[in-house]
Amino acid sequence: MGICYNLTVTLLIKNGLIYDGSGNQPVKGSVLVKDSKVAWVGEGRAASADKVIDAMNAVVAPGFIDINTDSDHYLSLFSEPSQKDFLLQGVTTIIGGNCGASLAPLLDGSLRSVRKWGDTSEVNVNWHSLNEFLNLAGRLKLGVNFGTLVGHSTIRRAIVGEDSRDLTEDEIRSFKNVLEQAFEDGAFGFSTGLGYSHAKNVPYSEIAELAEVVSKYKRVYATHLRDETRGLVASISETIKLAEETKANVEITHYRPLRGFEKDYEESLGLLERRSAQVHINFDLYPFDTSTVLIYTLLPDWAKKGGLEMMLQNISNPATYSRIKEEMPSDINPDDFVIAKVPSNLKFFSGKTLKVFAGNQNLDPKSAIIKLMELSGLKAVVFYRDINLEFVLKAFFSPQAIISSNGASLPEKTEALKHERYLKTFPVFLELVAERQLMSLEAGLKKITSLPAEKYKIKDRGFIREGSWGDIVVMRGGEISEVLVNGELAVEDGRLSGRRSGRILRYES
Numbered sequence: 150m151g152i153c154y155n156l157t158v159t160l161l162i163k164n165g166l167i168y169d170g171s172g173n174q175p176v177k178g179s180v181l182v183k184d185s186k187v188a189w190v191g192e193g194r195a196a197s198a199d200k201v202i203d204a205m206n207a208v209v210a211p212g213f214i215d216i217n218t219d220s221d222h223y224l225s226l227f228s229e230p231s232q233k234d235f236l237l238q239g240v241t242t243i244i245g246g247n248c249g250a251s252l253a254p255l256l257d258g259s260l261r262s263v264r265k266w267g268d269t270s271e272v273n274v275n276w277h278s279l280n281e282f283l284n285l286a287g288r289l290k291l292g293v294n295f296g297t298l299v300g301h302s303t304i305r306r307a308i309v310g311e312d313s314r315d316l317t318e319d320e321i322r323s324f325k326n327v328l329e330q331a332f333e334d335g336a337f338g339f340s341t342g343l344g345y346s347h348a349k350n351v352p353y354s355e356i357a358e359l360a361e362v363v364s365k366y367k368r369v370y371a372t373h374l375r376d377e378t379r380g381l382v383a384s385i386s387e388t389i390k391l392a393e394e395t396k397a398n399v400e401i402t403h404y405r406p407l408r409g410f411e412k413d414y415e416e417s418l419g420l421l422e423r424r425s426a427q428v429h430i431n432f433d434l435y436p437f438d439t440s441t442v443l444i445y446t447l448l449p450d451w452a453k454k455g456g457l458e459m460m461l462q463n464i465s466n467p468a469t470y471s472r473i474k475e476e477m478p479s480d481i482n483p484d485d486f487v488i489a490k491v492p493s494n495l496k497f498f499s500g501k502t503l504k505v506f507a508g509n510q511n512l513d514p515k516s517a518i519i520k521l522m523e524l525s526g527l528k529a530v531v532f533y534r535d536i537n538l539e540f541v542l543k544a545f546f547s548p549q550a551i552i553s554s555n556g557a558s559l560p561e562k563t564e565a566l567k568h569e570r571y572l573k574t575f576p577v578f579l580e581l582v583a584e585r586q587l588m589s590l591e592a593g594l595k596k597i598t599s600l601p602a603e604k605y606k607i608k609d610r611g612f613i614r615e616g617s618w619g620d621i622v623v624m625r626g627g628e629i630s631e632v633l634v635n636g637e638l639a640v641e642d643g644r645l646s647g648r649r650s651g652r653i654l655r656y657e658s
Contacts, residue, residue: 165204170598182619185636212241212620217553221245224267234558241620246298249342253282256307279334296654311456335655338369346453385417392428404432406540433553490530490565
C-alpha cells in the first residue's frame with residue numbers, strides 16, 4: 150500500500166456526538182479540521198471541505214493517548230513504522246521509554262537495556278543523544294505521534310555496565326548532566342524499572358536525587374515498582390515518600406492487582422488515594438487478567454545479578470540450578486502460562502502452554518521453565534494469567550487511574566503472539582465502561598485523552614477544541630471507524646488508509 154501525505158487540506162466531521170475530552174457531557178455538532186488542526190467546533194455550520202465524514206449516530210472523541218507503550222523496547226518503531234495495532238484501536242499518540250529503558254541517550258552506543266525485549270542486532274545504531282534519536286525517528290514517518298521518557302537503566306548501564314554497585318558522587322553528577330540534556334532535547338520524563346534485576350537494589354537516595362532533576366524540569370517520573378507482591382505496600386510507601394520529598398509528578402506504571410496479593414493491593418491503593426491531595430501521583434493499568442512476563446524475572450533475586458550472561462551461568466551450573474529450582478515460584482498454573490515470544494529458531498514453541506511444553510520435554514513445570522530459559526538464552530516472553538480482573542475494574546474508578554496498554558504494535562508477520570492488550574485495550578475498556586456501567590462514557594474517555602495529555606503536558610492534544618491538533622477518533626456502534634492523526638485520515642471505514650502522518654513530540658513548556 151502506498152504512503153500518501155497531505156492529501157486533505159480540510160476535513161469536516163458532521164452530525165456527530167462530540168465528546169471533547171474534558172469529561173463534560175457530549176454535544177451534537179461538527180468538527181472542521183484544517184491544515185492539521187481543529188479550526189472550528191460547533192453546531193449548525195454548513196462548511197465546505199475537501200473530505201466530509203458523516204458521523205450521524207457516531208461518537209466523535211479526541212485521539213487516544215497511550216502513555217505506557219513498548220514499541221521502542223521491541224524495536225518495532227523500525228520494523229512496523231505504521232504502528233497499525235495502535236491506530237486500529239484509536240490510539241494517535243504513544244509514549245515510550247518506560248520501565249527504565251529508552252532508545253536514547255546512548256552514551257556508549259549500546260541498546261543493551263532493551264535486549265530482553267527486542268533483537269538489537271537488527272538495528273543500526275547511528276545516534277547517541279536524544280535529539281539525534283528523535284531526529285532519526287522523524288525520518289521513519291510513523292503512523293502515530295511519538296514521545297519518550299529517558300530510561301534510568303539505559304543511562305546507568307552506560308556508566309557502570311552490569312555492576313549493581315552504588316554510584317559515586319561524580320557518577321551521580323554525570324548522570325544528572327545527561328538527564329538534564331535529555332530534558333533540554335525534549336524528553337517528557339524519566340523512568341525507572343525498579344522491579345528488574347539491574348535496578349532492584351538501587352538505593353532510594355539515587356532515585357531521589359535524579360527525581361529532583363525531574364521536578365526541576367517539571368517532567369514526569371514514571372516507575373515500575375520494586376515489588377508488586379509481598380512488598381507492594383512498602384514499594385508504594387517509598388514512591389509516596391519520593392513524591393513528597395522531591396515534589397515530582399509521579400506515574401506508577403502497570404499497577405496491577407496480582408492474584409494472591411489482593412489485600413496488599415487494596416491497602417496500597419487506599420494509601421495512594423488518601424495521600425492524593427498532598428502528592429501528584431497517578432497510575433496506569435489495562436483491562437485484562439494476563440501479564441506479559443520476561444522469562445528471566447522468574448529467577449530468584451540473587452540469581453538475576455550480573456546481567457544475562459551471569460544468569461545463564463547460574464541456570465547451567467549444577468550447584469546453583471538446584472537452589473534456583475527450589476526457590477522459583479511454586480504456584481504457577483501450567484495451563485495459564487503461554488509461551489509468547491522466543492528466538493526464531495524456537496518459533497515452534499510459540500503459543501504452547503507450559504503444560505504442553507513440559508510434557509513434550511518430559512519435565513516438571515519448574516524444570517521446564519528453566520529449560521525454556523536455557524533454550525531461549527533468557528529472551529523468552531510469556532503470557533501469564535495472574536491478575537484479578539475484578540480488582541482492576543474497581544481501580545478504574547480511582548481519579549488517579551489512567552488507561553494504558555503496556556503494549557507494542559508488532560509487525561504483521563511477527564513470530565510472537567500478540568497479547569490482546571496490544572490490539573484492543575481501549576475498545577475493551579470503553580466496552581466495559583458501558584456494559585458494567587463503571588462510569589459515564591465522558592468520564593471514561595477523559596482517562597484515555599485529556600488526563601494523560603495533561604499529566605505529561607502533551608501540548609494541544611487530548612481535547613477537541615479550536616487550535617488543538619487534529620487527532621480524532623470516530624466510533625460507530627463501539628467500533629473504531631475513522632482515525633485522524635494531525636488532520637490526516639489514518640483509518641477509514643475501520644481499515645488503514647496507508648497515510649502515516651504521526652509527528653515526533655518533544656516536551657514544550
